[in-house]
């Protein structure tokens with residue numbers, strides 16, 4: 001007997017499932033981001049963000065995100081005739097995502113745009129892009145961040161900056177001179193040490209003025225199909241920064257060999273490789289022996305991007321959670337109408353808002369810091385403080401948001417597992433938690449004016465909330481004392497929360513600011529998300545979020 005199979009099921013009707021969240025504008029539905037864009041000086045970029053938010057939210061772009069992660073990159077060390085090629089094949093969806101982001105200026109906008117607020121505009125674009133797919137934002141971020149380091153070597157800057165500022169993407173592996181644009185990666189971490197780059201063993205041998213041959217390895221080198229890499233190596237004068245291109249000046253493949261690709265917890269669309277340099281041709285950036293001082297310019301920007309990336313994961317997580325709760329019923333009522341779920345969603349919403357407003361305020365400091373000493377001081381310390389705290393909060397936040405979707409949140413057809421696997425990464429990158437906290441102590445010791453700048457920003461909300469006022473008076477007192485290493489995390493956390501509270505008191509609705517202060521600054525506040533006091537206006541907070 002022939003059994004007819006039909007689409008769907010004959011045994012039951014499918015009900016009470018949330019519809020797919022697609023074809024929505026990631027920017028216009030994010031009131032907090034839109035307000036911050038105006039407040040921090042980039043309202044001129046609104047049309048661009050509206051267009052980008054629409055494109056990123058289309059069914060097609062969301063599908064690219066899934067395809068790029070379901071079909072991870074593949075290493076091809078040799079061609080079929082046995083020639084070494086060291087190329088990585090990516091799914092076409094990866095290239096679509098790269099093209100979309102690069103052509104909308106996520107790497108190049110601040111280096112071509114003369115208007116004030118370009119870093120703010122670009123931060124907002126980056127948040128939106130990363131909500132959909134975080135892996136491809138790694139090379140985008142490194143390309144953006146490489147520019148300040150390259151500026152230390154004017155002839156290299158003249159060569160590479162126009163390529164980055166061109167905002168063009170070409171996936172072909174060929175000499176950068178033949179390409180309309182360029183991407184730039186970085187390779188610092190070696191097997192024996194990542195945080196401690198002074199332990200690098202890779203050697204640089206001078207061959208001509210400013211030109212060197214590099215021999216050694218790197219244990220992590222993400223996006224190895226970039227056109228060039230900032231690399232640290234030991235030159236005769238000490239640890240030095242170099243620009244090592246994939247192709248030499250003669251148009252030959254450089255001696256840059258990809259050994260293997262990492263099997264990673266998350267960030268699976270992106271290739272992270274182990275590489276060896278066998279007398280690879282490179283050009284020096286900055287002086288010999290000044291490698292850390294040179295590359296730190298890049299690191300400051302990638303730390304800002306770690307903050308943006310984490311804020312972005314929180315944003316997408318809370319959007320998915322709210323969307324689900326608005327459509328799913330349990331025990332006869334929508335989840336959204338259940339008091340305890342409202343508490344969880346409101347708590348996650350204020351955490352996400354606090355992350356977004358902090359990263360946007362910091363992006364303004366990146367716009368202003370070259371011409372304003374107080375913004376320079378603020379950026380120096382607040383970048384580390386904010387990166388530490390927001391990245392630390394993200395895994396717990398995404399975990400709680402995932403739980404709002406129940407079992408559906410644990411299934412790979414949903415974006416939540418991808419967000420969850422991505423969530424710990426930004427905390428490791430560009431200074432893991434402890435290393436960032438040690439950097440905070442270093443900034444406080446060597447650049448004490450940076451503490452004054454952060455405190456000045458915090459104090460702007462003085463008088464706005466009683467929990468806040470007593471919290472900052474204790475913090476100010478503690479900041480007058482010399483902190484020890486063991487206390488550094490506690491101090492970093494308190495500075496970050498005080499900054500977030502100050503921004504929310506001044507710029508958000510009272511419901512959000514009061515709930516944040518009552519739950520993050522009061523002595524008897526809860527530990528898990530969903531422990532806001534009962535007096536909080538939950539619906540107002542959730543409706544503001546999405």
Ligand SMILES: Cc1cc2nc3c(=O)[nH]c(=O)nc-3n(C[C@H](O)[C@H](O)[C@H](O)COP(=O)(O)OP(=O)(O)OC[C@H]3O[C@@H](n4cnc5c(N)ncnc54)[C@H](O)[C@@H]3O)c2cc1C
Nearest residue numbers: 186187188189193194195220221222272430432433434435
């Ligand atoms: C997916 C992925 C992609 C990456 N891509 C790149 C890349 O493209 N280029 C690149 O250069 N690197 C890259 N990295 C490497 C990354 O930057 C390093 O892993 C990171 O800097 C930490 O270095 P490590 O792994 O050597 O850990 P370690 O330096 O050994 O640190 C281990 C732990 O010890 C802690 N620690 C270190 N020193 C101290 C101290 N003094 N006191 C207290 N605690 C301390 C750290 O905070 C950390 O928690 C990537 C990593 C990942 C996971």
